[in-house]
Amino acid sequence: MIRLVGPGGAGKTTVGAALARRLGVAFVDLDQQFAVRAGDISAYLAVHGYNAYARQNVQVYLDTLPALDAETVFALSSGFMTYDDDAHADYRCVYREVGASPSTAVLLPSFDYETCVAETVRRQLTRSFGRSAEREEQVIRTRFGVYRALAARKFETARPVDAVVDDLIAHVLREV
Secondary structure, three states, X not given: OEEEXXXXXXXXXXXXXXXXXXXXXXXXXXXXXXXXXXXXXXXXXXXXXXXXXXXXXXXXXHHHHHHOOOOOEEEOOOOHXXXXXOOOOOHHHHHHHHHHOXXXXXXXXXXXXXXXXXXXXXXXXXXXXXXXXXXXXXXXXXXXXXXXXXXXXXXXXXXXXXXXXXXXXHHHHHHO
């Protein structure tokens, strides 16, 4: 299984779907799985708060895994690797597994901090989440270091999708 992690707007869904098509395998988006199970993410957050969302999202991840083929491309939610240790009883174990897997890839618009922040904010503002530019900037500034510190291989996505997919395929083929 190829897991894609990174901030919102990094291209996990776009690149993940293209990668799955190229490989001829299934693509699963954790945000979509969450929405099927618990409804609109923004509405869920408004009612239950971020901690409940994180707990529920880890549970959706755990519940989804058994149904996935080993050849699936799985895009995780933007904050999945940034939750507090106590987000869910199994989160630390899940975090270690995802972070240590040679088939996990971290997607970032750029490895340069300021460029990544600017591009993430630009991309996120085209979405319907309703967060302000200031809030989006605060989120990526907080999370950037977490993504950069993950042991998994990193890929810059501020380039053509096919080029990112080519690099991901080369990486995955080296790991098998």
